Amino acid sequence: MLELVSVRRHFGPLKVIDDLDLSVAKGDVLGILGPNGAGKTTLFNVILGVHPVSAGHVRFEGRDITRKRPWSRCQMGIGRTYQVPKPFSHMSVFENVLVAAVSGGQGSIRASRDWAVEVVELTGLAHRMERPAGELSLLDLKRLELAKAVACRPKLLLLDEIAGGLTDMECDELLEIIRGVHRQGATIVWIEHVIHALRRAATRLAVLYGGKIISSGTPDAVLADPRVREVYLGVEA
Amino acid sequence: MPKAPFNAWLVPAGRLLLLLGLCFLIAGPWVCSIPQLQLLTQFLSLLVIAIMWNLLAGYADIVSVGQHAFVGIGAYAFFGFAVFAGFSPYLALLAGGATALVFAVPVMLIIFRLRAAYLAVGSWVVAETLMLGAGKLTAFGGGSGVSMPVSVVRSLGVQPALRYSHIYWLALAVAAVALATTWLLMRSRIGLGLTAMRDNEEGAGSVGVNLIRSRILCFLWTAPFLGLAGGIITLQKLRVAPPASFSITDWTVYVIFIVVIGGIGSFEGPIIGTVVFFLIRQYLAEIGVWHFIILGMLSIGVIMVEPRGLWGILRRVVPGDLIPVSHRPPARPLAGSDSAPSGTHLKEPHSTPAG
The missing domain is CATH 3.40.50.300 (P-loop containing nucleotide triphosphate hydrolases)
Structure with a gap:
């Protein structure tokens, strides 16, 4: 591969x-x-x-x-997480994952919304869905890194x-x-x-x-x- | 059911204020005098230029200090199409915007070889070169410029009041189209990628945002609107001249002030910045150069308190965007998503998303 x-x-x-x-x-x-x-x-x-x-x-x-x-x-x-997280700080957790689902996964926004929610839930960030990524703790930032990478399929x-x-x-x-x-x-x-x-x-x-x-x-x-x-x-x- | 935050009313109040502003602009020709209408036309032209610079510098990280080039190209092209080609002013305006777009391609090829401060200097050099080139056009009066023939001026209305209201409507239409289409762009997948680029460029590239294509699109997006603004400005001034049509102070330096004060990288920022700029200019102009010093001090002060400008300061208490470009998750949770154990309901990697 x-x-x-x-x-x-x-x-x-x-x-x-x-x-x-x-x-x-x-x-x-x-x-x-x-x-x-x-x-x-x-x-x-x-x-x-x-x-x-x-x-x-x-x-x-x-x-x-x-x-x-x-x-x-x-x-x-090829999806990737960073050792030092690179969140889109002023965007919500959902939007962070949506960007990856749309750009990396190559879907339309409409088609990628459910997938983004699924990935956010999968990575344990559902309760932070609409929080700006800049407000997350280190653990949640790591989860977000994984969520973004997974959202790229x-x-x-x-x-x-x-x-x-x-x-x-x-x-x-x-x-x-x-x-x-x-x-x-x-x-x-x-x-x-x-x-x-x-x-x-x-x-x-x-x-x-x-x-x-x-x-x-x-x-x-x-x-x-x-x-x-x-x-x-x-x-x- | 969760309680709404105590300051939730600020968002609808802000939107109401924007709506009232829009109603005032629409009622402008009926309620304003000619000098006031001229001032509003200037406001709208500068607003368009500010929205475009914000898109370039605030989202695509193209810190251009040469966007006055496209205002000047639009101005000269409008003049040429209206005076020499005999186009109607309306058609000449559109042709001016299209000409700016055509010029944007070679300019982009030159300055996109540079990055950061080098790109800023490069864009300025290209703009100054184009201004010097405009000064060599003898048909346009060379370095001293030329006034618009009376016949063209009168085609917009014999009476000054009618003429100025026509120009005003054109400016309002250009501003409305610039604002609406740029909002749609920011709501699209391209805008989503641009917003990610604003926050973290390397991170955006790693999740599939095409940084180069986004930058090209932004640059080409702004050029026709800057050209249209140039045409409107020429209609107001009724003449073209290299130092005025390609003015770095008026169409780039002031615009940087506006966007920085208002809030770079936000949709509300350029609107707030343009209002503040005009208020300062109108009410403090009589104290001479001091109003420039106040403007400079204000922008430095705002940056020191909040790099995202006045909108960034307001956003600390306003719980949402007035002009929302962000995306919210679907209101209804996915069936079974609450109970499904981790790692069990992933779809095939890299398959086409459902729906």
């Missing part, structure tokens, strides 16, 4: 993504781990086209989308530290929503530091370090990898 071939993303002399190859099969839930500054969010920015690649190719469903703009990629079926959902700062109960709730999206056929790539959440959802893990994938495979195998334990978990091999 998604393929990154020899992708590089440099900011001046800083090589944030360095000759990275990654493929995600349809139906996968790929968890991405890595220490801060490993290039995880930049990887998402490259996949969605927020940052153009310095070299290499990005393919989605067999099509080369390297030169496509973020909105084109979204309309093709993604085939590939990119989740950027969506469970960070949540309680175990909130995390469980979120996990259930994500599993629901996955059950409906969406492929998921999930950057997360909350390993227990990732372990429960991911079919595969990959660890990013210095802009490269240093380990990938089943969650158990990756978490047992001595290199991963050293660079990410801080346990000496």
Whole structure:
């Protein structure tokens, strides 16, 4: 479904993504781990086209989308949440989701209204439906991020530290929503530091370090990898 | 049933005020003297220009300081079509708007290569270049401009009162069309995307809002209305001249004041700003340059208190928009949505929405 071939993303002399190859099969839930500054969010920015690649190719469903703009990629079926939420602060929660349903999901306003309400309810924001997004708490902002991404009807959902700062109960709730999206056929790539959440959802893990994938495979195998334990978990091999 | 907030009456009261204002504008030719009618015509022209700048800068993040170019192009094109081509003033007005649209395409191709402050400077440079170009048109009187022939002036009415009321009706029609169509634009899916862009551009792009197409549409949307305003202004002044028709002070600087004071990125802002600007200009003009200083201080003060202008301040107590462009959820909840467990009722990803 998604393929990154020899992708590089440099900011001046800083090589944030360095000759990275990654493929995600349809139906996968790929968890991405890595220490801060490993290039995880930049990887998402490259996949969605927020940052153009310095070299290499990005393919989605067999099509080369390297030169496509973020909105084109979204309309093709790539939805994304941000680690630092990007709400439309002066619009209501409903409108935030409606924008995504209309623009990303490519429906008319009339046809997308019910879908937007459904997504708002699904993500537990029904009681905040008409509140300006700028007034939401961090937890609700994270829910809103997920709601906007889901409203785009993604085939590939990119989740950027969506469970960070949540309680175990909130995390469980979120996990259930994500599993629901996955059950409906969406492929998921999930950057997360909350390993227990990732372990429960991911079919595969990959660890990013210095802009490269240093380990990938089943969650158990990756978490047992001595290199991963050293660079990410801080346990000496 | 939840109780309405104590200040809920402010929204209908505000709408009533707007309605009364509209009634006054419609009754204008019957209740106003010629100087008052001229003042109202200026008000309407400036309102159109302010609505358009607000759309560009407030929503599409195109902070142009060169929109006087399209006012000038509309003015010159109107003059050319009315005087040299022999069009009726009404048709010439429309042709002036269309000409501004045609010019907007190459101007857009130039300035859209730039962003932010560079775009602002670029748009100003393009506008000044066009003004210098207008000064080279000898048929239009070169740098000193030319007055409209009496025959064209009289085609709008032999009596000054009739003539000024005709010009006023044209200005009111242009303002009404500008306001109504821009409202419809903002209510459409394009407007929804523009509102999202106003709040967070990267976030909007990530949920599928086509930032480039939205910007192009906004730019091309504003040009004909600015051209029409230019035609109305020419009808009022009865002459074209590069410094007046392409005046950066009158058609860009004042307009920025108006939108900033009133409230950038809102539909009510340009209306409030234009009213405040005219009140200051009318009642404080006799104190000379001080009224400019007051205007400047007012805009700085308003920005410091509330970046979203006077409407932003009012919006703290007014619980809703007077001219609503926002969307509300369907009144009736979806069947079963209350009881359905999380994650169980999603439709197929990326399928066509139901309905």
